[in-house]
Amino acid sequence: MVITFLRTVCRSIDMAVMLTGKAAGYLMPFLAFVVAYEVFSRYVLGKPTIWAFDLSLFLFGYIAALGGAYAQQKRAHINVDILYVTVSHKTRCVFNLLSFALGIFFLLVIFKMSFGKFEEAIEFDYRRKSEWAPPMYHFWVMLMVACGLFMAQLGRDMLLDLYYLFTGKALIEQESDDGN
Amino acid sequence: MGIELLTGVLLVCILTFFALGAPVGLALGGIAMIIGYLTWGEGIYNIIPSTIEATYFSFILLAIPLYIYMGQLLTKSGIGDAMFNASQMLIGKVRGSLAISVIAVCSMIGAMVGIIGAGIMTSGSIALRPMLERGYDKRLALGVIMAGGGLGILIPPSIPMIMFAATTHNSVGRMFLGAMVPALLMICLLVTYVIVSCRLNPDKAPLLEEQEGVVALTTKQKFITARDGFFAILLIVVVLGSIITGIATPTESGAIGVVGAIVLAIVFKRFKMEMFQSAGLQTAILVSVAMWIIFGASVFSNFHLLMGVQSMVADFANGLDLPPIMIIIMFQIIMLFLGFIIDEFIIVLMCAPLFTPIAVALGYDPIWFGVLMIINILIAVQTPPYGFALFYLKGIAPPDVGMGDIYKSVTPFILLNLVVLIICMVFPEIVLWLPNKVMG
Amino acid sequence: EFNWRFSNLYTRGTAFGAVYEGLAKDIETMSDGRIAVQVLYSGEGVSTEGLLGAVKAGLITMGAPFQPMNAGELPVGVVEVGLPGGTDDPVKLKALFHDQGWGEILEKAYGEQGLVWLEPYIQTPVYIITKNPINSVADFKGLKIRAPGAYGKFLRNLGASPVALSWSEIYTSLATGVIDGSIGSNLIDHRDGNHVEVAKYMYPMPLAGAQVLPIIVNRNAWNKLPEDLQAVVRKATENHAQEQLTKSKLWETEAVTDMEANGLLWSPAASDADKKAWAAAGATLWDEYSAQDDYSKQLIDILRKNQ
Numbered sequence: 001m002v003i004t005f006l007r008t009v010c011r012s013i014d015m016a017v018m019l020t021g022k023a024a025g026y027l028m029p030f031l032a033f034v035v036a037y038e039v040f041s042r043y044v045l046g047k048p049t050i051w052a053f054d055l056s057l058f059l060f061g062y063i064a065a066l067g068g069a070y071a072q073q074k075r076a077h078i079n080v081d082i083l084y085v086t087v088s089h090k091t092r093c094v095f096n097l098l099s100f101a102l103g104i105f106f107l108l109v110i111f112k113m114s115f116g117k118f119e120e121a122i123e124f125d126y127r128r129k130s131e132w133a134p135p136m137y138h139f140w141v142m143l144m145v146a147c148g149l150f151m152a153q154l155g156r157d158m159l160l161d162l163y164y165l166f167t168g169k170a171l172i173e174q175e176s177d178d179g180n
Numbered sequence: 181m182g183i184e185l186l187t188g189v190l191l192v193c194i195l196t197f198f199a200l201g202a203p204v205g206l207a208l209g210g211i212a213m214i215i216g217y218l219t220w221g222e223g224i225y226n227i228i229p230s231t232i233e234a235t236y237f238s239f240i241l242l243a244i245p246l247y248i249y250m251g252q253l254l255t256k257s258g259i260g261d262a263m264f265n266a267s268q269m270l271i272g273k274v275r276g277s278l279a280i281s282v283i284a285v286c287s288m289i290g291a292m293v294g295i296i297g298a299g300i301m302t303s304g305s306i307a308l309r310p311m312l313e314r315g316y317d318k319r320l321a322l323g324v325i326m327a328g329g330g331l332g333i334l335i336p337p338s339i340p341m342i343m344f345a346a347t348t349h350n351s352v353g354r355m356f357l358g359a360m361v362p363a364l365l366m367i368c369l370l371v372t373y374v375i376v377s378c379r380l381n382p383d384k385a386p387l388l389e390e391q392e393g394v395v396a397l398t399t400k401q402k403f404i405t406a407r408d409g410f411f412a413i414l415l416i417v418v419v420l421g422s423i424i425t426g427i428a429t430p431t432e433s434g435a436i437g438v439v440g441a442i443v444l445a446i447v448f449k450r451f452k453m454e455m456f457q458s459a460g461l462q463t464a465i466l467v468s469v470a471m472w473i474i475f476g477a478s479v480f481s482n483f484h485l486l487m488g489v490q491s492m493v494a495d496f497a498n499g500l501d502l503p504p505i506m507i508i509i510m511f512q513i514i515m516l517f518l519g520f521i522i523d524e525f526i527i528v529l530m531c532a533p534l535f536t537p538i539a540v541a542l543g544y545d546p547i548w549f550g551v552l553m554i555i556n557i558l559i560a561v562q563t564p565p566y567g568f569a570l571f572y573l574k575g576i577a578p579p580d581v582g583m584g585d586i587y588k589s590v591t592p593f594i595l596l597n598l599v600v601l602i603i604c605m606v607f608p609e610i611v612l613w614l615p616n617k618v619m620g
Numbered sequence: 621e622f623n624w625r626f627s628n629l630y631t632r633g634t635a636f637g638a639v640y641e642g643l644a645k646d647i648e649t650m651s652d653g654r655i656a657v658q659v660l661y662s663g664e665g666v667s668t669e670g671l672l673g674a675v676k677a678g679l680i681t682m683g684a685p686f687q688p689m690n691a692g693e694l695p696v697g698v699v700e701v702g703l704p705g706g707t708d709d710p711v712k713l714k715a716l717f718h719d720q721g722w723g724e725i726l727e728k729a730y731g732e733q734g735l736v737w738l739e740p741y742i743q744t745p746v747y748i749i750t751k752n753p754i755n756s757v758a759d760f761k762g763l764k765i766r767a768p769g770a771y772g773k774f775l776r777n778l779g780a781s782p783v784a785l786s787w788s789e790i791y792t793s794l795a796t797g798v799i800d801g802s803i804g805s806n807l808i809d810h811r812d813g814n815h816v817e818v819a820k821y822m823y824p825m826p827l828a829g830a831q832v833l834p835i836i837v838n839r840n841a842w843n844k845l846p847e848d849l850q851a852v853v854r855k856a857t858e859n860h861a862q863e864q865l866t867k868s869k870l871w872e873t874e875a876v877t878d879m880e881a882n883g884l885l886w887s888p889a890a891s892d893a894d895k896k897a898w899a900a901a902g903a904t905l906w907d908e909y910s911a912q913d914d915y916s917k918q919l920i921d922i923l924r925k926n927q
């Protein structure tokens with residue numbers, strides 16, 4: 001019963017993280033288009049836009065932040081795995097618990113500060129400094145989402161490690177054993 | 181806590197969490213925030229928003245997604261491979277020739293991008309797989325990508341050079357010209373190393389005809405390979421041209437490369453809608469990986485800077501009582517050590533204004549000193565355990581490549597860079613000849 | 621007794637650094653060492669862009685920010701720095717801030733965001749450097765000039781096309797021709813960026829009279845000071861303002877000499893018609909900024925009344 005529940009939670013997190021990661025991927029051609037359009041508009045039409053600079057930076061930030069959780073799901077984040085690959089599965093679980101806990105702490109700080117900035121941005125109507133002056137608040141909301149998903153993914157991974165530590169069995173079958 | 185002790189504690193924490201295999205970016209940020217909380221209090225968390233705005237809103241870093249996307253599109257459409265296949269039809273009989281064409285392509289990419297991340301990850305996206313598929317030694321392939329991609333900051337345009345020139349009131353033009361001959365020297369040494377080491381260990385770089393199951397190409401296939409390869413090179417030339425002729429900035433030209441890659445794929449009927457998505461997703465993951473490291477590392481170094489690491493370095497530099505050339509050598513060693521914990525931009529930002537006036541007062545040429553600093557940074561970002569170039573390379577490498585492989589693969593290439601550094605140090609003319617000749 | 625961190629808008633190594641170091645020393649000696657001040661430069665923990673936010677949050681105790689960078693967070697700061705058409709006369713500027721009411725309004729505007737606004741200081745104005753000479757205002761037509769925010773709008777009114785670029789790409793962009801010109805935060809900035817190597821002509825008229833920049837302190841840190849120390853800090857910022865005025869003039873002259881040695885040429889002096897076009901281009905900006913937020917409106921109303 002509990003196990004089924006845990007599995008459902010894990011699978012839901014996996015799904016949400018994957019969908020967000022894919023959405024970030026879809027922003028990429030859009031980013032390239034915005035920058036290319038600025039070049040076209042400036043060089044061919046002789047009329048630089050006032051929006052491409054900030055819009056491209058926003059898109060860049062969205063892609064970079066939102067892809068974080070999905071990269072964790074794919075075990076794509078860089079680690080120094082020299083010792084890591086030589087130890088047993090259980091030791092690796094302990095290592096993960098320590099480093100993911102540190103990661104969650106860091107993400108929690110970002111989440112908290114982003115929320116503060118979001119409130120400030122709403123109260124004082126913070127904008128970018130450019131002539132176009134787009135509002136900033138959505139960026140902080142996005143960061144909260146990105147950090148939330150990243151924490152959820154790390155939490156899910158920690159849950160799997162804990163389960164393995166105590167039962168010696170994998171909570172979810174297809175979880176690969178090499179941690180990579 | 182004094183800054184010396186704090187630096188020690190931070191270093192120990194980094195090594196511990198690196199050993200545990202923690203994700204690098206999260207570990208660096210997390211360590212800084214925990215130690216910051218213990219030494220400074222909750223107020224240190226306020227470093228997060230300003231660091232977010234400085235890293236995520238950096239137009240310079242935008243080169244990373246744009247160039248990687250271009251690289252991914254070229255690879256996924258098969259046009260990138262065609263470029264190397266075509267080169268093999270020309271020089272395929274030379275052992276290691278594929279690695280040499282990779283160095284050539286990396287040099288061209290180096291002339292387009294101005295930061296290390298874009299250099300290595302673009303070169304890796306395009307050129308790593310073709311080498312591995314042909315049975316090249318993993319370490320040789322990775323090392324070539326690292327060394328070639330690093331040329332991004334040595335071949336103009338180069339953001340660290342612009343930063344050096346600005347903080348020390350020197351000519352950007354002179355810096356760019358001063359780095360040209362050392363860059364050329366570096367490329368020659370790289371090519372020589374590849375040829376010699378492949379002679380000594382033929383297994384490292386198998387020739388195409390040695391591989392089993394390779395069927396000779398028909399004339400039509402040869403024509404298609406040559407044609408696609410030619411257009412892929414043409415695309416690189418066009419991107420370079422768009423920078424030189426002032427159509428786009430080095431950052432923006434990545435987007436021109438993306439459009440060009442799409443057009444080529446459509447013209448040669450290699451375009452699939454699915455490509456957009458898979459290249460985009462792959463790019464998003466790589467960009468995320470790079471940016472979470474850059475962000476975590478920035479939080480870390482911003483904390484360290486607020487605590488006053490720069491005054492520690494300044495006191496140390498000013499307190500050196502040594503013969504002039506020994507001081508220059510000490511500076512190089514300090515920067516190499518800083519490379520353990522600090523990224524390329526911060527090294528320039530911190531060391532250029534601290535060290536250059538001392539070097540000039542000792543009678544050395546600032547441009548020479550600046551070029552030494554750039555080569556030194558190139559080495560610092562490649563030296564284990566902490567080096568951005570290493571992280572970028574691991575990001576782009578296949579999953580079965582561990583950090584240990586990366587460390588081992590870069591060692592000979594770091595030595596090559598050291599040789600260039602020492603040659604430039606001993607013979608300043610190598611740096612100064614070209615700028616003096618062109619700019620008087 | 622009190623440990624302060626003071627961060628300024630310049631990177632380490634620029635001439636202005638000495639003046640901010642001087643302010644820090646002043647506070648230390650005048651307070652008999654009761655306040656210790658650590659000087660930080662741009663990029664050392666906090667970038668120039670993040671400085672305002674860092675002082676608000678208390679990460680940095682005292683800051684010398686560059687307000688055009690904070691146009692989105694504190695629009696009134698842009699008006700405070702000086703809109704096109706403003707004066708460069710230090711006496712008039714002093715009157716504006718101290719006698720005609722700008723000071724009170726700014727204290728309130730900064731106070732609202734948790735900041736204490738201290739004696740502002742004057743730095744030399746913004747100039748445009750171009751690849752080709754500007755013989756008359758008509759030559760601005762179609763020119764691509766790197767100019768953010770208010771200066772960009774102003775140049776658009778003159779017929780130019782403002783371009784947004786990061787500072788570190790100005791040199792390359794001027795060299796290759798992506799842009800035809802660029803503004804610098806002052807003449808010294810053009811010298812430091814080596815722009816003369818790739819664009820020879822300086823337009824001999826500043827975009828705005830002079831730049832007035834604030835010194836700000838985090839309110840909580842300020843309130844912790846006893847009154848005598850608050851007075852000490854105030855006095856030190858007044859001395860600093862004087863020092864900036866003399867030094868920045870001197871350094872501007874030096875920068876011009878350096879650039880002229882590297883081949884800088886001046887575009888011909890602006891005609892009366894050009895000056896009128898200049899004033900007209902600035903006038904509409906005043907309206908735009910007035911409409912933007914209430915504090916800006918109050919400042920501009922005072923400006924108009926005392927013109």
Ligand code: NA
Nearest residue numbers: 290332335337
């Ligand atoms: Na380059």
Ligand code: NA
Nearest residue numbers: 519560563566
């Ligand atoms: Na290193």
